[in-house]
Amino acid sequence: MHFSPLPYLDPGSGSLIIQIIIAVLLGLGVALRASWGKIKGLFGIKPKADDDDTDGDSN
Amino acid sequence: MATPTDGQLPASFRDPSGFLFSRNGILYRQINRAYTEDYARLMDSGLYEKLVKAGLLIPHGETDQAPAESEAAFKVIQPERAPFISYPYEWSFSQLKDAALATLSIHKRALKLGMSLKDASAYNIQFVRGKATLIDTLSFEVYKKGEPWTAYKQFCQHFLAPLALMSYRDVRLSQLLRVYIDGVPLDLASELLPFKTKFNFGLLTHIHIHAGSQKRYADKTVGPRKGMMSQQAMIGLIESLESTIKKLTWTPAGTEWGAYYEATNYSDSAFEHKKQLVREWTAEKNPNLVWDLGGNTGVFSREAATSGAFTVSFDIDPAAVEQNYQVVKKNKEQNLLPLVLDLTNPSPSIGWDHAERDSFGQRGPADMALALAVIHHLAISNNVPLPQLAQFFAARAKWLVIEFVPKSDSQVKRLLSSRKDIFPTYTRDGFEAAFLQYFKIHKAEPVRDSERMLYLMETQ
Numbered sequence: 001m002h003f004s005p006l007p008y009l010d011p012g013s014g015s016l017i018i019q020i021i022i023a024v025l026l027g028l029g030v031a032l033r034a035s036w037g038k039i040k041g042l043f044g045i046k047p048k049a050d051d052d053d054t055d056g057d058s059n
Numbered sequence: 060m061a062t063p064t065d066g067q068l069p070a071s072f073r074d075p076s077g078f079l080f081s082r083n084g085i086l087y088r089q090i091n092r093a094y095t096e097d098y099a100r101l102m103d104s105g106l107y108e109k110l111v112k113a114g115l116l117i118p119h120g121e122t123d124q125a126p127a128e129s130e131a132a133f134k135v136i137q138p139e140r141a142p143f144i145s146y147p148y149e150w151s152f153s154q155l156k157d158a159a160l161a162t163l164s165i166h167k168r169a170l171k172l173g174m175s176l177k178d179a180s181a182y183n184i185q186f187v188r189g190k191a192t193l194i195d196t197l198s199f200e201v202y203k204k205g206e207p208w209t210a211y212k213q214f215c216q217h218f219l220a221p222l223a224l225m226s227y228r229d230v231r232l233s234q235l236l237r238v239y240i241d242g243v244p245l246d247l248a249s250e251l252l253p254f255k256t257k258f259n260f261g262l263l264t265h266i267h268i269h270a271g272s273q274k275r276y277a278d279k280t281v282g283p284r285k286g287m288m289s290q291q292a293m294i295g296l297i298e299s300l301e302s303t304i305k306k307l308t309w310t311p312a313g314t315e316w317g318a319y320y321e322a323t324n325y326s327d328s329a330f331e332h333k334k335q336l337v338r339e340w341t342a343e344k345n346p347n348l349v350w351d352l353g354g355n356t357g358v359f360s361r362e363a364a365t366s367g368a369f370t371v372s373f374d375i376d377p378a379a380v381e382q383n384y385q386v387v388k389k390n391k392e393q394n395l396l397p398l399v400l401d402l403t404n405p406s407p408s409i410g411w412d413h414a415e416r417d418s419f420g421q422r423g424p425a426d427m428a429l430a431l432a433v434i435h436h437l438a439i440s441n442n443v444p445l446p447q448l449a450q451f452f453a454a455r456a457k458w459l460v461i462e463f464v465p466k467s468d469s470q471v472k473r474l475l476s477s478r479k480d481i482f483p484t485y486t487r488d489g490f491e492a493a494f495l496q497y498f499k500i501h502k503a504e505p506v507r508d509s510e511r512m513l514y515l516m517e518t519q
Contacts, residue, residue: 007209008075009178013281014273015212019296020287022264023207026295027288034291 067127069414070182076197080127086140087124088196091131097174097200098134104172106199115165117141117187117194139187141194142369142394143348146416147181147217148237149398149406151381152225152309153388154191155233158184159218161191163301166208170293175202179214181242182416188393207288208296212273215265216242219304223262226307227253230377233399240410245270261303311378332507334362337429337460340502340515341366344458346426352455353433357383357397363429364395371425373400402433403441420454428456431513435464435471438485445484445493453497453518463490463512487512 068086071079076094080087090098101107110116119138126132147155158181166176176198183195208214217236220243224232228251235243249270256262341349341363351360354372356379364370372395374380383397400406405419430452437443443451452459464471466485484493491500498516506513 007177008073009209009213011207011209012212012273012276013279014276015215015269016207016281017276018264018269018272019207019211020292022268022299023288023292023296026299027292028295030291030295030298 069412070410070416072411074178074195074197078127082124082127086138087122087127088119088136088138089126089128089132090134090136090197092133093131094197095133098197100174100201101196101199104174106169106172106174109168109172110165110193113168114188114190115161115168115193117185117192117196119196136196138194138196141185141187141192143371143396144185144417144422145371145396145398146236146406147221148234149400150233151377151384151397151399152222152230152233153381153384154186154397155181155218155222155225156304156307158191159214159222159304160301161193162214162218163297163304165193166210167294167297169199170202170290170297173202174199175206175208177209179210179217181217181236186396189387189391189395202290204290205288208293211296212245212269213242214300215245215269218242219262219265219300220245220248222304222307223256223266224248224251226309227256230309230311233377237406237409240415245273259303259306261299261306265300265303309381311381326508329506329509329511333431333462333513334359336504336506336513337362337431338365340460341368341427344427344515346456346458348425349427349429350423350425350455351429351431352402353430353436354383354397355379357386357395359429359431360395360397361392363427364392367394368427369394370396372397373402375399375401402437403443423455425456427458427460428452430459430461432462432464432470432511434461434490435468435474439471439474439482442481445490446496449494449497452494457518459498459514459516459518461494461514461516462506463487463514465510465512467510 065082066080068079068081075091076097077088077090080089107116111118117138119136122135122137124135124137126135147158150158161184162176162179166179169176177200178198183193183198184191185194186192221233221236224235224243232251245266249267252262252266257267337359345366346368349363349368349370351357351363351370351372354360354374355376357372360370360372372383374383374397377399380397380399386392387395387397400419408414408418408421409416434448437448438445452461465487466472466475494500494516497518499519500514500516502515504513505511
């Protein structure tokens, strides 16, 4: 795995590989959701507000 | 709280970005030149301000203090000090869960502003003003497109694995964190979790398959593969961890919310009288830091906290601590911290050179300690002689509010019903004689409608 610069903690080979596999799959979901949002947008349906954009408490 | 001796703090040595040091009792953080770009991005991107405003990051100020090691130094900052440092093996289920969700929320917010959280250690989170807050200002790095999350393994070990074990197996498994300082090894978590967790997508992937992958690639290095993980994939990963954790729950079995004090033997008036005395005595002595030892769900801790003191409410029962924390959250209480602690075997110092995480004793002394309805458990159930108990409490705080529960009390009778009474000195006189070796007794009040006594003592 190439890092620039290298991390100070070893992220672990097995952890990195599985992370990328899982994340690529999940990323597809995020992409699909985004396109679906755009399609809904064409029909005037507004997306839900992302709670991380609010500065309220998260816990 | 104890003032650390001057010099670098022993808990802060791994990250080359900088370290904590203490000078004249004030806590500083040196930032090294290697971290210049990342620090500038944190401050200039608006991320620092956004996180501090949300209560997710400890605020700091920049100072003119000379660095502790000038060769590598770029800057010295003075972070706000957390009122009491606690560790994940002392947290209830929901405290660990909130710390996990805060970590993910910080990483998500960082990504939006071109940064990433480079480590996800549970020890970087502390409860400040009642909320899980990141205390390591140097945990951020500029996000490089295409790179995976370096802290993924650490996050799974520090948060996801213990939470899943607590939720699916037994809440006491949080104590594994006391043995494994870098979090629960995933192969161990995978082995201990029930089979049905393999049907939970999040736990299947982030724990079971993750553990298998670690084993498979244990002694292999992975060649350079740049740009493998898009930002979208990163967000997918974070959201998956977030939803997996949100779905983990724990409801104490066999305990009824709010029913704790119903099992006690004293009347409402005795209870109210005790509350009143605790409130009056804390107001009179005006302590900054109070430790309620055996605090149960925190009823008396709250009386102490009304004086404005920061009150840590320790109890052995994870269910009581969980309920206490739920009240803190509901009422947005800022100066009360519930923690799980077994007084007969308190948290030791752990980590490198026994110095990374302080023991319970090292994090004191407090200004005042409360020991209410606890002495009979220590003296009778745990066989600790009264002089040793007095010595123990004398080392904890300057002021002590302690309740003596005599043998005639039904709670003590119950403890003695199935064992030999080997405690001839366990009397009011024996108790006072033992404690007078270490304390001056300022007040001794009989608790109304009971046979108990409440004392206010000062260490000599």
